[in-house]
Amino acid sequence: MSIAQPSETPARRGPGRPVSLTKRRAMLDAAIREFQAHGYDGASMDAIAASSDVSKRTLYNHFASKEVLFRSLVEEMGQRVSVFSKIEYSPDVPLREQLTRYAQDSARLIQDGETLALFRAILAEHVRNPKLVASAMEHYWRDEYGFAGWVSAACRDGKLRAPSPKRASRHFSSLIKGAVVWPVVFEQRVLTPREARAAIEEAVEMFLGYYAT
Amino acid sequence: MSIAQPSETPARRGPGRPVSLTKRRAMLDAAIREFQAHGYDGASMDAIAASSDVSKRTLYNHFASKEVLFRSLVEEMGQRVSVFSKIEYSPDVPLREQLTRYAQDSARLIQDGETLALFRAILAEHVRNPKLVASAMEHYWRDEYGFAGWVSAACRDGKLRAPSPKRASRHFSSLIKGAVVWPVVFEQRVLTPREARAAIEEAVEMFLGYYAT
């Protein structure tokens, strides 16, 4: 159950062949491909091993089971998301600009091919078996809460008027996800940068139109 | 591949035991349960047969394969959605009321336990294998387009000002889904009627605030 830390330095504790991080990376990448293509059940450890040019046994030496492997991916996804979905209130930058940047980060993250593939695999599994995946998804949903903090700050600064920052943040999230996340995830839509920008701009506009003082 | 019609009258074409619609229903219901609980691959025909108190052979006599069975469910889902997601513009009913009713229908539909289970199963599969499911999901996404018609009508009637009715309808859809659909589907949130009503009201408010003339 314990997930290997992404420590870049293999522990040197005596003689012996050092563990290959390259191989580990290859296994994870192959796993992403397979899980995305065939889902959790459909993906086979044999295929993952083959596709990463690693013997099945090695795969099992790195990841004790299919579930552990999947969980590692989930963990990784959590990292990516939490790195991106940060927003801090800056009093001297126009709200419009801050919001736009935040939304664009979301859009960019989900447009990235590998992240999208991984997200799809996780989402599919999450819908079926929320527990398996809860921790990572929380990162994802929680971005709304982080954003709620931003809204509160903006309110305190007198630039927004939101009776409930949480609701307001949900509104913004809904608009952004509806515009540039779900279409990509569900409908295979590829948004051109122009489209994405336009959609974001309008969402921001609507949000500010309603909440800005 | 041909999907059995939901005709309530079994064709009477001579002697012989008539096909039992009760059993058919039981199989479909069991299938919903199993697909939801274990996903497409995870669900087993044996389990579905057992859970519906029907012999495996009968199950296969009704549905030639697992895929056919699943497709029948998808079809059914399409029906449910398209029945609910109808909205027609009425010039003499306040917009607020029409929108609210429409949103509440969406909310009610997804709150229904069986529909929710079915929707989850289909969604999970859709993310993985869009083709298998495309037809039904189209019903679902299309509701936005139906709604776009409503927006256009309201504009013609001078009650809304929306440069792009399609975008406007997407905005509304995003707000509603973000408020009362995705939380239920993804986060297992159970919305009390009060919560749902409040969330819808605010979404409607925001929409009208931005688009109403």
Next chain:
DNA sequence: CAATTAGTATACTCTACGGTGTAGTTTATA
């Protein structure tokens, strides 16, 4: 070099499941 650990190749077990075949039972119609 010796020791030790990582990785390989391959064969194997066990289980689960999709789908079929069959012989018999039930429930209807004409």
Next chain:
DNA sequence: TATAAACTACACCGTAGAGTATACTAATTG
């Protein structure tokens, strides 16, 4: 009541995949 279809019970087949065992080679360090 004869006939025909729906349904049952159950054995069966083939395959695929998770995980293991083993005997090997490769790459390190002291």
